[in-house]
Amino acid sequence: MCSTCSPIPKPFHTVIIGRPWTQKSGALVRAQVPVAPKSSGLHTFPELSKQVISLTDLQLVEIVEKQSRTSSPFPESEHRKLQFHPPFLDEAYERCRKLCAEYAKTFYLGTLLMTEERQKAIWAIYVWCRRTDELVDGPNATYMSSTVLDRWEERLQDLFDGHPYDMLDAALADTVFKFPLDITPFRDMIEGMRMDTRKCRYENFQELYLYCYYVAGTVGLMSVPVMGITVDSSISNQSIYNAALYLGIGNQLTNILRDVGEDALRGRVYLPQDELAQFGLTDEDVFSRKVTDRWREFMKQQITRARFYFNMAEEGVSHLNKASRWPVWSSLMIYRKILDEIEENDYDNLTKRAYVGRTKKLLTLPLAYSRATSVPT
Numbered sequence: 001m002c003s004t005c006s007p008i009p010k011p012f013h014t015v016i017i018g019r020p021w022t023q024k025s026g027a028l029v030r031a032q033v034p035v036a037p038k039s040s041g042l043h044t045f046p047e048l049s050k051q052v053i054s055l056t057d058l059q060l061v062e063i064v065e066k067q068s069r070t071s072s073p074f075p076e077s078e079h080r081k082l083q084f085h086p087p088f089l090d091e092a093y094e095r096c097r098k099l100c101a102e103y104a105k106t107f108y109l110g111t112l113l114m115t116e117e118r119q120k121a122i123w124a125i126y127v128w129c130r131r132t133d134e135l136v137d138g139p140n141a142t143y144m145s146s147t148v149l150d151r152w153e154e155r156l157q158d159l160f161d162g163h164p165y166d167m168l169d170a171a172l173a174d175t176v177f178k179f180p181l182d183i184t185p186f187r188d189m190i191e192g193m194r195m196d197t198r199k200c201r202y203e204n205f206q207e208l209y210l211y212c213y214y215v216a217g218t219v220g221l222m223s224v225p226v227m228g229i230t231v232d233s234s235i236s237n238q239s240i241y242n243a244a245l246y247l248g249i250g251n252q253l254t255n256i257l258r259d260v261g262e263d264a265l266r267g268r269v270y271l272p273q274d275e276l277a278q279f280g281l282t283d284e285d286v287f288s289r290k291v292t293d294r295w296r297e298f299m300k301q302q303i304t305r306a307r308f309y310f311n312m313a314e315e316g317v318s319h320l321n322k323a324s325r326w327p328v329w330s331s332l333m334i335y336r337k338i339l340d341e342i343e344e345n346d347y348d349n350l351t352k353r354a355y356v357g358r359t360k361k362l363l364t365l366p367l368a369y370s371r372a373t374s375v376p377t
Contacts, residue, residue, distance in 0.1 A: 052246075052312065053209055060221070064241045066182040067225045084170055092171040096123035103130060109361060110331035115323050121179055121226040124171035129189060129219060131168070136193045144197065153190050156183065179225045185218035192218070201283075205272045205305075208256075209249065216252035220244030227328060228321030234376070235319055243316020247332060250309035254338050257302055261289060261350040271302070289350040299347040303339045310336045318376035325372035333364050333371075 084092075100123045101108045107126065111119050135152060136144055155165050160183050164170040175181065192214025202208040224244050229237060256263075256270045263270060264286050276282060279298040310332060317328050334356055341354035 053206075053213075060184070061238065063182050063184050063221055064238050067180050067221075067241075068229075068237050069180040084174065088167070089170065089174055092167045092174075093120045093123060095168060096120070096127040096171050099123075099130065100126045106334050106356065106361065107331060109334070110327040113327035113330060113365075117178070118226050118324065120171070121175040122223065124168075124175045125219070125222050125226070127168055128172050128186070129222075132189055132193060133215070136196045146194070146197075149190055149194055149197075153187060156186055156190070160186075175226075181222060181225055185221040188214050189218045200268055202270065202272055204274045208270065208272055211270075212249045212252040213245070216255070217245045217248035219251075220246075220248035224320075227324035230319055230321055230376075233319040235315065240316040240319050243313045246309045247313035247317070247328075250306055250313060250332075251335055253302070253306040253309060254335055257299070257306060257342060257349055258338055258354050259349075260286065262353065264289060264350065275301070286350070291346065291348045291350055295350070296347040299342065299349065303342060306339055307336065315376075318371075318374070322372075326369050329368035329372045330365055333368050334361050337364065 097119075100111065104126060111122050114122065132152065135148060155169065158165065159169050159173050160176055162173060162177070164173040192211065195211055195214060199211075202211065221241060221244055224241055229240055233240065260271070269283050269286050271286070276285075276298065279294050279301075281294055281298055285292070285295065313332060317325060317332060320328060337356045337360060338354050341356060342349050345352045345354055
């Protein structure tokens, strides 16, 4: 997250998201998403359906088209460059597995329900994402600069070209060769790290949504080609990718709510400033780490929004490949329970960190299996 803070920008009424410019029908256009006007009532929450920002709004529909191919993006001539010795690849994926198991226990539990090929691919993607995040938020973050992120993006391109830099990169290069992954979500995640070095406050939810897309929605888009889409799906691929995007948004919003107290100790506030103000709250209330009735009411609204995005994701999960539904349902349901734990803590996420115990996780698995095996509507 953020090492240097920029001033909070002035409020505005239109949010520009996605690529700065895109060519369409011979004209340059910008994707614009209207910001819901503020209510005169102090505690009125914006209508949630108006806060949905889709792949079309983000100008990411091309990703769906590229990743819906059945083959790897590598041309046939690149095949020789990716012929690593099997023991080398085995060791690369094993290192990815260990890192995932150590640092993402809930996520790792879900991967254990996947097929072996999918497990390896998801572990490789996770490790690359973690390494990217640690550039800004890891032990060496004090040495972070724009040059470091630029170099990391160059390494990413080399990896997609079949020239990995190290063993962990090799695992992802092999995954890219096996699955039709597009480079755009990976680049966008790096852009999210750039945002973290420039910005510590978010004026409204639209700004926060864009940040959530960069650092988490991108993971959903990376994962769909690995999970696969059922051949008899009754909804469009784009609808499934939108659901993957919303799952990433829901996960990140949950992360933010779970980690409010920890972020406050670092001078970070990943909460919409205008919505804090609507409840008569400021950054100082966050830093004081005192749970008040105003804070509880504010948290109720934030939890409602996070649940809304999990609910939006459900339709797409039911249309993934049958072999992938159980682990994804498990991850979704377990992560959503973090919100329940915040409620159980009487909305004290300022001094307590909500977590789902192992027993509750295990009890969720049969429920997730039931959802995974039900016929999608």
